Amino acid sequence: MGGTSPGPTAALALKTPEIARRLLWDPSLGFGEGYMDGSIEPIEGSTIYDVLDVLILNLAEGGTHPAMQVGQGLRQVGRRLLDLNTAVRSRRNVAHHYDLNGTLYSLFLDADRQYSCAYFPTGEETLEEAQVLKKRHLASKLRLDRPDLEVLDIGCGWGGLALTLAGEYGARVTGLTLSEEQLAAARARAEAAGLADRVKFELMDYRAWNRPMDRIVSVGMFEHVGINHYTPFFRTVKDALKEDGVALIHAIGQTGGPATTNPWITKYIFPGGYSPAVSEVIPAIEKAGLWVTDLEILRLHYALTIRHWRERFAANRNAIKAIYDERFCRMFEFYLASSELAFRRWGHMNWQVQLAKKVDALPLTRDYMFETERAAAAQAAYPHDPPPSTGPREKVGQDAERAGD
Incomplete structure (x- = not known):
C-alpha cells in the first residue's frame, strides 16, 4: 500500500541474497536488472506493473531512498557528459x-x-x-x-x-x-x-x-x-x-x-x-x-498510449519471445510498465x-487549428465529398486592418 492513504497493493519475492545487496546499494539500476534476470518476482497474483505502482506511490509520498538520492546527485553533476550526443x-x-x-x-x-x-x-x-x-x-x-x-x-x-x-x-x-x-x-x-x-x-x-x-x-x-x-x-x-x-x-x-x-x-x-x-x-x-x-x-495521453502497447505486448509475448528470449521480454515489460507509471x-x-x-x-488566433481538424474529420467521415475549405491564408496585417474598420 502506498504512503498514508489507501491505494494499490502488490507483493514480490527476492530470490537471492545478492539481489537484496544490489537493491541496497543501487536500487535505481538493480531493481530493473533483478526483474530481468528473475531474481525479483511478483507474487500472489501481482504483476510488475502492480509492484512498480506501489513503489512509485511510496516514493512520491515518502521520499527517495538515500542511495537513490546519492546516485541522482552524481548523475546531475555528470549529466552534460551523459547527454553529449555527437x-x-x-x-x-x-x-x-x-x-x-x-x-x-x-x-x-x-x-x-x-x-x-x-x-x-x-x-x-x-x-x-x-x-x-x-x-x-x-x-x-x-x-x-x-x-x-x-x-x-x-x-x-x-x-x-x-x-x-x-x-x-x-x-x-x-x-x-x-x-x-x-x-x-x-x-x-x-x-x-x-x-x-x-x-x-x-x-x-x-x-x-x-x-x-x-x-x-x-x-x-x-x-x-x-x-x-x-x-x-x-x-x-x-x-x-x-x-x-x-x-x-x-x-x-x-x-x-x-x-x-x-x-x-x-x-x-x-x-x-x-x-x-x-x-x-x-x-x-x-x-x-x-x-x-x-x-x-x-x-495522461502517453499513459493511455503505453497501456495499449503493454496490453498488445502481453497478447503477443510468445511471438516476441520466439524472436528474442525471456530476458528481453522481461526487459520490455519493465520498460513499458515503468514508462506508463512515469506519466500517471x-x-x-x-x-x-x-x-x-x-x-x-x-493568424492571430488558434481558430485555424480547430477548423483544420474539423475539416479533416469531416473528410474522413465523408471521403467522397469535396474537401471543405477553411479559406486562403490571410496576412496578420490584413486581419488587423479589418479589426480596426
Missing part, C-alpha cells in the same frame, strides 16, 4: 533501440507504427483512432494551407506521419532518420503507397541539413538531442526554416524541473535519452531567436511547441 554517438544510440527486429514493433504498435504519444480527446479511442487523431492534431498546427509545401520531418520513424502529410495534405516531405531499419521500411512504404515522388527519406543527422523548408516537424526525437545541444538544435531549426516558415516540436517532458534519466532506462532502453522540463527548452528557443507561437501540454504518477507529460521566425507568420 553525430556519431547519436547514430549509435538510435541503433540500440530502433534497429531492433522490425517484427517486434509490429506486434505492439498500431498498424502505422506510430512510436510516440497518441491523442485521446475522450480517452475511449482505440489506439488506431488515437494515432490518426495525433497526426491530424500535428498537421493542424503545421498550417498546411496550400499544396506542395515542403516539410522536413526530423526523426521520421517508419514514415507514417510523412506519408500522411503528403497523401492527405498535399505536402512534399523529406524525412530524416538515423535508423537503417526504419529507413528501409519507410522507403518501402512510400513506394507501396505511390508517394515516392512526394516523400523522400534520408539516413541523415539533423545537423547535416542545409536547405530552407516551409515547415519542420519533429515528433519523439527531441528526447535524444541531449541538453548540450538544445540551443544548436533550435538554431538549426531556424536556419532550416523559410522566412514565413512554421516548425512544430513534440516531445516528452517532466513537470518537476531539471532532472536526470533513470540509469536503467539509459543502460537498456534509450542511451543518451533525456526528457526535459519545459523550463530547459524555452531558454534555448529564445537564444535561437525563434517565436514560440503556441505551447500545449498533453497530460511521476510528473511526466508531452509538450508540443509551435515556432516561427516572423511574428506574423500565423
